[in-house]
Amino acid sequence: MYLNFRTPGRRSRLAAGPAVATAVALGLLSACGQSSHPPSTGTGAITPGAGQHQTAGMPGAAGPGKTAGSAPGTSPEPMPSMSMPMSPPSTGAAAAPVSGDAVAIKNFAFAPATLKVKVGSTVTWTNQDTDAHTVTSTGSGGPLRSAALNTHATYSYTFTKPGTYSYLCTIHPFMTATVEVTR
Structure with a gap:
């Protein structure tokens, strides 16, 4: 034929x-x-065949206890072996400077984001995350240069000159903060 x-x-x-x-x-x-069989549920639904599966986070996959497309606006659950930064919703306003001598590194952020200290103050950063982080001045020639800080590790620096010192984590560059040093 x-x-x-x-x-x-x-x-x-x-x-x-x-x-x-x-x-x-x-x-x-x-x-x-694709199968020529009619969809099993919903309009045009395709389900995995024998030996196939969908993993949470894949397009069309549903997280544990959820069905695909059942809850509009919900996001898939993160993969269990990955560290994901979970930050509170931003209000859009910058945080007010905080006085003190300690900065916590947690939830992929420096807290406080802006620290005010006097000349001669020693600031100590403590990593409270499970991932390593650094404390590194932005731009060239800044004084802050820590090694990678593992969980519970600390880094200290004594500020001897007034000014605004911006820094970041070189491993996670979205993590930024500032130390304001006054007389």
């Missing part, structure tokens, strides 16, 4: 067996190996 496919100005022939010809004629074959 031969199937004729006609396009303007061209003729081509494709040899096909009776089963393929019947399947094509009935529209049962589709691209990408």
Whole structure:
């Protein structure tokens, strides 16, 4: 049996067996190996076949106890082996400077984000996260240059000149903060 496919100005022939010809004629074959069976739930739903699975976080996957598409606006749960920064919603306003001599590194942020100290003060940073972080001056020539701080490790620096000292974590550059040093 031969199937004729006609396009303007061209003729081509494709040899096909009776089963393929019947399947094509009935529209049962589709691209990408998708099943021609009707969807099991919902309009056009496709479910994993034997030996296939969906992992939370993949498009179309649902987290534990959820069904795909059942809760609009919810996001998939993070993969258990990954550390994800979980920060509170931002109000858009910058945090007011805080006086003190300690900065906590937790939840992928420096707290407080702005610290006010007097000249001669020693500030100590303590990593309370499970991931390593650094305390490094932004720009060139800044005085803050810690090694990678593992969990519970500390870094201290004594500020001898007034000024505004901006710094970040070189491992996670979105983590930024400032120390304001006054006389």
